[in-house]
Amino acid sequence: MWRGLLTLVARAARGPLRPCTRQGSRTPVPGSGATIFALSSGQGRCGIAVIRTSGPASGHALRSLTAPRDLPQARRACLRLLSDPRSGEPLDRALVLWFPGPQSFTGEDCAEFHVHGGPAVVSGVLQALGRVPGLRPAEAGEFTRRAFAHGKLSLTEVEGLADLIHAETEAQRRQALRQLDGELGHLCRGWADTLTKALAHVEAYIDFGEDDDLEEGVLERADSQVRELEVALGAHLRDARRGQRLRSGAHVVVAGPPNAGKSSLVNLLSRKPVSIVSPEPGTTRDVLETPVDLAGFPALLSDTAGLREGTGLVEQEGVRRARERLEQADVILAVLDASDLASPSSCNFLDVVVNPAAGRSPDGNSQRLVLVLNKSDLLPPGGPYPSPDLPPHLLLSCLTGEGLDDLLEALRKELAAVCGDPSTGPPLLTRARHQHHLQGCLDALGHYKQAKDVSLAAEALRVARGHLAHLTSGGGTEEILDIIFRDFCVGK
Numbered sequence: 001m002w003r004g005l006l007t008l009v010a011r012a013a014r015g016p017l018r019p020c021t022r023q024g025s026r027t028p029v030p031g032s033g034a035t036i037f038a039l040s041s042g043q044g045r046c047g048i049a050v051i052r053t054s055g056p057a058s059g060h061a062l063r064s065l066t067a068p069r070d071l072p073q074a075r076r077a078c079l080r081l082l083s084d085p086r087s088g089e090p091l092d093r094a095l096v097l098w099f100p101g102p103q104s105f106t107g108e109d110c111a112e113f114h115v116h117g118g119p120a121v122v123s124g125v126l127q128a129l130g131r132v133p134g135l136r137p138a139e140a141g142e143f144t145r146r147a148f149a150h151g152k153l154s155l156t157e158v159e160g161l162a163d164l165i166h167a168e169t170e171a172q173r174r175q176a177l178r179q180l181d182g183e184l185g186h187l188c189r190g191w192a193d194t195l196t197k198a199l200a201h202v203e204a205y206i207d208f209g210e211d212d213d214l215e216e217g218v219l220e221r222a223d224s225q226v227r228e229l230e231v232a233l234g235a236h237l238r239d240a241r242r243g244q245r246l247r248s249g250a251h252v253v254v255a256g257p258p259n260a261g262k263s264s265l266v267n268l269l270s271r272k273p274v275s276i277v278s279p280e281p282g283t284t285r286d287v288l289e290t291p292v293d294l295a296g297f298p299a300l301l302s303d304t305a306g307l308r309e310g311t312g313l314v315e316q317e318g319v320r321r322a323r324e325r326l327e328q329a330d331v332i333l334a335v336l337d338a339s340d341l342a343s344p345s346s347c348n349f350l351d352v353v354v355n356p357a358a359g360r361s362p363d364g365n366s367q368r369l370v371l372v373l374n375k376s377d378l379l380p381p382g383g384p385y386p387s388p389d390l391p392p393h394l395l396l397s398c399l400t401g402e403g404l405d406d407l408l409e410a411l412r413k414e415l416a417a418v419c420g421d422p423s424t425g426p427p428l429l430t431r432a433r434h435q436h437h438l439q440g441c442l443d444a445l446g447h448y449k450q451a452k453d454v455s456l457a458a459e460a461l462r463v464a465r466g467h468l469a470h471l472t473s474g475g476g477t478e479e480i481l482d483i484i485f486r487d488f489c490v491g492k
């Protein structure tokens, strides 16, 4: 009786043991019956512009604009005269491509028109397409959304694609490409498979626990699979901030005493005059932020007020803001005037900011510090060399540019440590959403271990697996999909 009841409970709670697939097809695509069209290449005058369509009327649209010719061979570029289907007026001589579904980007019938990139040609072809029955202009991200709905891309791949389109630095491009290649999704599916196996063992125990023909130690095996998974997830979560930093930029804060040359350095690194430079100490009063590509990594570079006490109200507020910003830094770029190391403000900065940070052993999650002694051009040639008891530092002259290459190399190393190097290592978690689901999965595994009842343990494994499925498929939640697809431009 007891066992029969347990089996019933387990069966009812189990539902179908659906593997964690790439399909996002549980979400209906809004207006998916329509055929959509859009300019997919950038706006403005260009050599070639690409216009594409997706949906059941794509073939008809292609035939209408290239009449009287038939559809070209699938996936082969063909030169065709395009003309307006109503007036018959020639529009352009263009390369056209026909991608019958499901072997297309969206999984639907698609057509591409590679036209000459003049505005009149592009608008002529778009207008002609708009007059074909069943066609309407595409909304932002609609092509990708259809690809997702037809299981052509998983959600993490969609995110990778969005990031690839927006990638501004080499490291961002590498990370996005890896995610688009499905590495993160692949990893999650591997974890989900492990969970499915563990769940199968637990369910077998629920169903046949007292039968003699059940292998020994099924529960122990499930336990050890869960333990291994916990270790892997834990390691990945510890790395979580890195992928996000790489996506949105690491915070690099330039700090130091007044007049050390902080603003000069910010201008040098960003290759434009973002900050005012002057011989007057206390020039920079507020935090000035500028996004830069630092040695291939995206960074948000902040110029700050020189740190000193006992000045006017405005400057004091600037100093307060500088201190606040320092606390949020991933990398502190500490600047001192090499010719003025003995001054009270230099000594104070060394004591309060540099030495404490230099004393900490850095890991991927703690702040890192690069110490720069600027104005090396003012040092007497051949020595004496700045104080030997300084922590590791680099010599630089913002005036002559000497030492800049070494500084960039040092920054590259620090940024690779805080952002993770996208060329090596496991795929990174690039969004807070990823972190949330991995943490949810890990928490559920914790419940599994604490469960007093085997059917509760099975339920915990199902919850854990659900989190992994949500990570790759979005779980069909419209809001998440809306947020992700909103990032896309029209035509993608």
Ligand SMILES: Nc1nc2c(ncn2[C@@H]2O[C@H](COP(=O)(O)OP(=O)(O)OP(=O)(O)O)[C@@H](O)[C@H]2O)c(=O)[nH]1
Residues within 6 Å of the ligand: 256, 257, 258, 259, 260, 261, 262, 263, 264, 265, 276, 277, 278, 279, 280, 281, 282, 283, 284, 285, 304, 305, 306, 307, 374, 375, 376, 377, 378, 396, 397, 398, 399, 400
């Ligand atoms: N000789 C020399 N002068 C420099 C160098 N870098 C900056 N300076 C000069 O030092 C002065 C101060 O430079 P800033 O960049 O304004 O210094 P800052 O640290 O931003 O100053 P505050 O914002 O006032 O704290 C300016 O007159 C610069 O031209 C350098 O490498 N060599």
Ligand SMILES: [K+]
Residues within 6 Å of the ligand: 258, 259, 277, 278, 279, 280, 281, 282, 283, 284
């Ligand atoms: K200054």
Ligand SMILES: [Mg+2]
Residues within 6 Å of the ligand: 262, 263, 264, 275, 276, 277, 283, 284, 303, 304, 306
């Ligand atoms: Mg300044």
